[in-house]
Amino acid sequence: MIEIVSSSRCVTCDVCIAVCPTDVFDRGPGGLPVIARQGDCQTCFMCEAHCPADALFVAPLTHPAPEGSPLRDERHVTESGLLGSYRREIGWGRGRKPGARQAVGPELGRARITPAS
Amino acid sequence: MTATPQPSTLDLVADVVVVGGGPAGTWAALTAARAGADVLLLDKGYCGTSGPTASGGTGVWYVQPDPAARDKAMASREALGGHLQDRRWMARVLDQTYENMNRLEAEARYPFPVVDGRPHKRGLQGPEYMRRMRSWIKRAGVRILDHSPVTELLVDGAGTVAGVRGHRRQHDMDYRVRAGAVVLATGGCAFLSKALGCDVDTGDGALYAAEAGAELSGMEFSNSYAIAPAFTSVTKTAYYGFATFFHGDGTPLAGAGSQGGRSVIARELLDSGVVLCQIDQADAETQRLMRTGQPNFFLTFDRLGIDPFTEKFPVTLLLEGTVRGTGGIRITGDDCATTVPGLYAAGDAATRELVCGGFTGGGSHNSAWAMSSGTFAGGGAAAFAAALGAGAHRRRLSGTGGAGIRPAGSGAGGAGRAEALDVLRRQVHPYDKNYLRHGDRLRPALADLDAVWAGLRAGAAPAGGDLPRLRQAAAMVAHARWMYTSALARTESRGMARRQEFPGLDPAQFHRLAVGGLDRLWVRPEPVTGREVRELAVAS
Numbered sequence: 001m002i003e004i005v006s007s008s009r010c011v012t013c014d015v016c017i018a019v020c021p022t023d024v025f026d027r028g029p030g031g032l033p034v035i036a037r038q039g040d041c042q043t044c045f046m047c048e049a050h051c052p053a054d055a056l057f058v059a060p061l062t063h064p065a066p067e068g069s070p071l072r073d074e075r076h077v078t079e080s081g082l083l084g085s086y087r088r089e090i091g092w093g094r095g096r097k098p099g100a101r102q103a104v105g106p107e108l109g110r111a112r113i114t115p116a117s
Numbered sequence: 118m119t120a121t122p123q124p125s126t127l128d129l130v131a132d133v134v135v136v137g138g139g140p141a142g143t144w145a146a147l148t149a150a151r152a153g154a155d156v157l158l159l160d161k162g163y164c165g166t167s168g169p170t171a172s173g174g175t176g177v178w179y180v181q182p183d184p185a186a187r188d189k190a191m192a193s194r195e196a197l198g199g200h201l202q203d204r205r206w207m208a209r210v211l212d213q214t215y216e217n218m219n220r221l222e223a224e225a226r227y228p229f230p231v232v233d234g235r236p237h238k239r240g241l242q243g244p245e246y247m248r249r250m251r252s253w254i255k256r257a258g259v260r261i262l263d264h265s266p267v268t269e270l271l272v273d274g275a276g277t278v279a280g281v282r283g284h285r286r287q288h289d290m291d292y293r294v295r296a297g298a299v300v301l302a303t304g305g306c307a308f309l310s311k312a313l314g315c316d317v318d319t320g321d322g323a324l325y326a327a328e329a330g331a332e333l334s335g336m337e338f339s340n341s342y343a344i345a346p347a348f349t350s351v352t353k354t355a356y357y358g359f360a361t362f363f364h365g366d367g368t369p370l371a372g373a374g375s376q377g378g379r380s381v382i383a384r385e386l387l388d389s390g391v392v393l394c395q396i397d398q399a400d401a402e403t404q405r406l407m408r409t410g411q412p413n414f415f416l417t418f419d420r421l422g423i424d425p426f427t428e429k430f431p432v433t434l435l436l437e438g439t440v441r442g443t444g445g446i447r448i449t450g451d452d453c454a455t456t457v458p459g460l461y462a463a464g465d466a467a468t469r470e471l472v473c474g475g476f477t478g479g480g481s482h483n484s485a486w487a488m489s490s491g492t493f494a495g496g497g498a499a500a501f502a503a504a505l506g507a508g509a510h511r512r513r514l515s516g517t518g519g520a521g522i523r524p525a526g527s528g529a530g531g532a533g534r535a536e537a538l539d540v541l542r543r544q545v546h547p548y549d550k551n552y553l554r555h556g557d558r559l560r561p562a563l564a565d566l567d568a569v570w571a572g573l574r575a576g577a578a579p580a581g582g583d584l585p586r587l588r589q590a591a592a593m594v595a596h597a598r599w600m601y602t603s604a605l606a607r608t609e610s611r612g613m614a615r616r617q618e619f620p621g622l623d624p625a626q627f628h629r630l631a632v633g634g635l636d637r638l639w640v641r642p643e644p645v646t647g648r649e650v651r652e653l654a655v656a657s
């Protein structure tokens with residue numbers, strides 16, 4: 001679920017408020033988006049992909065991250081390189097090459113069935 | 118009842134209204150606009166990010182127009198689908214998909230990867246594809262209203278669909294649109310399971326269609342569950358073909374697999390609550406290609422600090438219902454018409470049996486169907502609207518919405534959203550009810566769903582933003598009732614509709630199942646179309 005809105009990075013462009021498919025954000029004081037309905041978050045990472053300032057972080061969990069979790073800690077996600085990593089991988093943002101250009105996966109054969117031992 | 122606009126209601130007019138802005142809806146809007154129609158697209162969320170294609174991305178059934186290759190493609194899933202497909206439709210969809218993918222490159226400048234000097238068009242990255250569809254349809258003149266869930270269809274005196282009503286949730290305002298024709302492209306129904314991008318897909322279109330008198334088909338093929346790391350949303354399943362599954366104690370879970378062994382995982386989750394997984398069959402090069410192929414597959418692992426190639430991690434199965442299942446609104450014409458004049462259906466809102474039979478359309482067929490059926494439906498709707506002429510917008514309209522809008526009876530014994538969600542959680546999500554199906558468990562589950570439906574029908578109508586939420590709950594309950602009614606009627610195992618007490622295929626049940634009704638449900642066998650083509654193909 002969405003966990004972090006970085007007030008220092010946010011450029012108050014309202015993009016996340018517009019693009020979130022489940023309408024999780026409201027416009028808060030000073031134009032900063034606030035996570036108003038976290039329970040509706042479907043953990044789809046779309047707000048993060050569209051935020052031009054890498055100001056959002058979506059933890060991969062379908063429930064709120066527990067108190068004290070590093071996934072709620074802006075410093076941790078910044079220093080570990082997780083913040084903005086999805087945009088980097090799909091090549092969105094100025095000067096980047098669209099990830100779609102590289103998106104060729106491995107050949108998928110018949111799926112493996114776990115053997116008895 | 119005549120619809121008189123409330124003072125706070127926004128009144129709009131369009132030739133064609135498209136409900137839903139995923140791939141099916143955007144292709145429908147584009148096609149209708151190119152045909153000269155004035156098009157309004159309404160999305161519950163945001164056209165460009167909403168729905169599983171935007172967040173998940175899709176492999177695409179893109180096959181070169183070479184007869185042998187096409188024939189092989191059509192034959193590939195026929196047995197898995199219980200031979201309920203229609204070869205003529207498969208051929209049409211392969212043709213249309215080929216054309217649309219080429220247009221994506223030429224007209225929307227989609228950045229396809231280049232392999233051996235040629236664009237590789239067997240997949241689309243979700244965020245890129247849907248962002249381009251949005252700007253493409255805007256350039257074509259389509260008007261878009263985001264965060265504007267449709268709540269019901271409007272019909273004229275003859276029962277022809279002639280508009281929609283809905284709510285703008287970021288403006289807290291109702292709206293009404295008069296239209297010449299309506300395309301439903303609202304996606305399937307994944308019952309708010311939080312499967313990737315699927316919470317917007319609550320089966321709204323199927324409910325609205327049924328309220329206007331349309332039929333559904335293939336609703337027994339609705340028990341699709343997808344693998345995700347436990348407590349996460351990323352239900353991308355392709356790469357689990359390289360995985361080994363384990364019991365909680367680390368010993369191999371024999372027979373488990375992402376294809377042809379998923380029920381073993383369900384059984385073990387029911388029995389012990391734990392299944393572990395490790396993607397241990399991928400060599401270094403495969404691992405590298407996985408990351409470039411589907412970066413979002415790794416979001417979960419990277420953020421949780423798991424190396425899926427060397428560590429065992431717990432997995433779960435999330436309900437994807439008719440998103441990667443196959444049932445939906447029954448199609449009656451090549452232009453994706455339904456049994457109701459003025460109403461068209463496309464994508465996951467429609468049945469995909471024509472191309473998938475009773476098997477999942479995940480992996481390739483669904484995306485091809487979404488873009489092709491959207492194209493067909495958009496063209497059909499534009500032609501229908503044009504034929505109506507100038508009188509189209511002077512018709513008297515009435516609303517068709519029942520549950521949550523127009524209470525039946527005295528209002529006593531009403532149920533609300535919370536009761537409905539509770540019944541869905543107990544009777545539809547559990548693996549022993551919907552996945553590993555048995556009549557002894559389906560019948561009481563259906564009775565429970567019928568009871569809460571009666572409560573929803575009797576319950577009071579909420580106002581403002583609460584109405585779309587209640588309508589979603591009603592749509593999911595209706596969906597589940599059609600699913601279980603069809604599942605009980607199919608006393609055999611065909612495609613994904615398997616019954617534990619009827620494990621075999623019954624040649625006498627070689628038919629599709631149409632289903633419908635709201636308070637009283639009915640189910641009816643329908644002959645499988647398109648067999649002539651197949652027999653010819655086999656004979657030659």
Ligand SMILES: Cc1cc2nc3c(=O)[nH]c(=O)nc-3n(C[C@H](O)[C@H](O)[C@H](O)COP(=O)(O)OP(=O)(O)OC[C@H]3O[C@@H](n4cnc5c(N)ncnc54)[C@H](O)[C@@H]3O)c2cc1C
Nearest residue numbers: 137139140141161167168176267304464465480481483484
């Ligand atoms: C994780 C995942 C991976 C998948 N991978 C593949 C794949 O590789 N290949 C493949 O072929 N298929 C795949 N599928 C299936 C594929 O994503 C769907 O078939 C496809 O998205 C269907 O497109 P659609 O336009 O019909 O519906 P959706 O993409 O679901 O879009 C429906 C739209 O309707 C809107 N809507 C819903 N209700 C209303 C309402 N009441 N009013 C207004 N708007 C409404 C929603 O907001 C949404 O924008 C995958 C599915 C999942 C979940």
Ligand code: SF4
Nearest residue numbers: 010011013014016051
């Ligand atoms: S998209 Fe990013 S920069 Fe724009 S308002 Fe949201 S958080 Fe701020």
Ligand code: SF4
Nearest residue numbers: 020041042044045047
């Ligand atoms: S992850 Fe998806 S649902 Fe959650 S806030 Fe971001 S865009 Fe909205």
